[in-house]
Amino acid sequence: xxxxxxxxxxxxxxxxxxxxxxxxxxxxxxxxxxxxxxxxxxxxxxxxxxxxxxxxxxxxxxxxxxxxxxxxxxxxxxxxxxxxxxxxxxxxxxxxxxxxxxxxxxxxxxxxxxx
Amino acid sequence: xxxxxxxxxxxxxxxxxxxxxxxxxxxxxxxxxxxxxxxxxxxxxxxxxxxxxxxxxxxxxxxxxxxxxxxxxxxxxxxxxxxxxxxxxxxxxxxxxxxxxxxxxxxxxxxxxxx
Numbered sequence: 001x002x003x004x005x006x007x008x009x010x011x012x013x014x015x016x017x018x019x020x021x022x023x024x025x026x027x028x029x030x031x032x033x034x035x036x037x038x039x040x041x042x043x044x045x046x047x048x049x050x051x052x053x054x055x056x057x058x059x060x061x062x063x064x065x066x067x068x069x070x071x072x073x074x075x076x077x078x079x080x081x082x083x084x085x086x087x088x089x090x091x092x093x094x095x096x097x098x099x100x101x102x103x104x105x106x107x108x109x110x111x112x113x114x115x
Numbered sequence: 116x117x118x119x120x121x122x123x124x125x126x127x128x129x130x131x132x133x134x135x136x137x138x139x140x141x142x143x144x145x146x147x148x149x150x151x152x153x154x155x156x157x158x159x160x161x162x163x164x165x166x167x168x169x170x171x172x173x174x175x176x177x178x179x180x181x182x183x184x185x186x187x188x189x190x191x192x193x194x195x196x197x198x199x200x201x202x203x204x205x206x207x208x209x210x211x212x213x214x215x216x217x218x219x220x221x222x223x224x225x226x227x228x229x230x
Contacts, residue, residue, distance in 0.1 A: 004157075031216060040124065042203055043158070043220040050216050058217060090157050096216070102146070102207060104218060106157025 002026050006091050006107035013081045013114045021076040021110050023091030031094045032074035033058075033104065034066060036087040043090065049074055050096070081114045088112075118142075119204055119221035127227040128194055136189045136224045138204035145209065147180055147187045148218075152201040194228045201225050 004025045013019055023032065030051050035043040035058075045058030049068040063085060065077045074093075078085060088111050092104040122137045138147070146165040150158035162171050164180035164187060171178045175198075177190040191198055204221040 033218065035220070040222065042119075042121075042223040043205075045217060045219060048217065056216075059219065092157070094218075102148070102163070102218065103160045104150075104158075104205075106159070108155065108157055 004091055004093055004105055004107040006089075006110045008110060009108070010111050011113070013078075013112065015082060015114060017081050018077070018079050019081065019112075020078075021089055021091075021112075023074045023076070023093075023107060025072055025074075025091075025093040025105070027093060027105065028071070029093035029105070030071075030096055032068065033092045033094075034064070034074065034076045035090045035092065036060065036085075037090060037109070038087050046076065046089075078112075081112075083114045086112060086114045119206060119219060121202075121204060121221040121224050123224060124222065125225050125227075127229065130195055130228055130230050131193050132228075134191050134194060134226070136191075136202055136226070137186065138188070138221050139186045140206070141185065142209060143184050144206040145184070146206065147184075148205045149178055149187070149189055150203045150205060150220075152203060152223075153199075158201075158203055191226075194226075196228045196230050199226055199228050 007022045033048040034046040047066040049055045052071040067075045088109045091107045094104045148163045149161045152158040162178045167182045167184045169180045175192045202224045208215045208217040
């Protein structure tokens, strides 16, 4: 059972470089989310999607872009990485909250370091 | 953005002790979730509480949703080393009386249970 898979697991970037994190889920979930986790700050929502072709901003969207071209994939892009974007990134998916308990299923995280 | 504040931020106790973790907000939520996260993994849902005053028990863990649905607590009885982890409360952001699709997380409580 794959669940939610994130690639890559680790990445080191130099300031100004770009990269894309890929999230794939095999549970046919409608909703997908990208969070970042920093010490002492819990999880902060970057962007989310309520269905294929749709995206919306979360709490901390600046410096990130996302795309949901296929239902099972949610991509997070950094166009010009900054040291402040050093973090652990988590992808999650769920059924619509109205149709379930709204439980999120998370990937194992992607650790990004920007030098 | 509606905030979920957790306390304490860190807790280190001996095996067999009891503890309580708090999750507070100035906002009203239609439901609240608790997740546990172990090192190197994504958070996993423990419980969802949906009714003001509701109490749910999961083995040695007791969850309570405040009467006004603004706060929640997690009580662990006779803590064990296996309870070690980061405990996160979460709730769907409310928008004019209705829950949105944005799941926001608290700041987290890092629990260490020493054998």
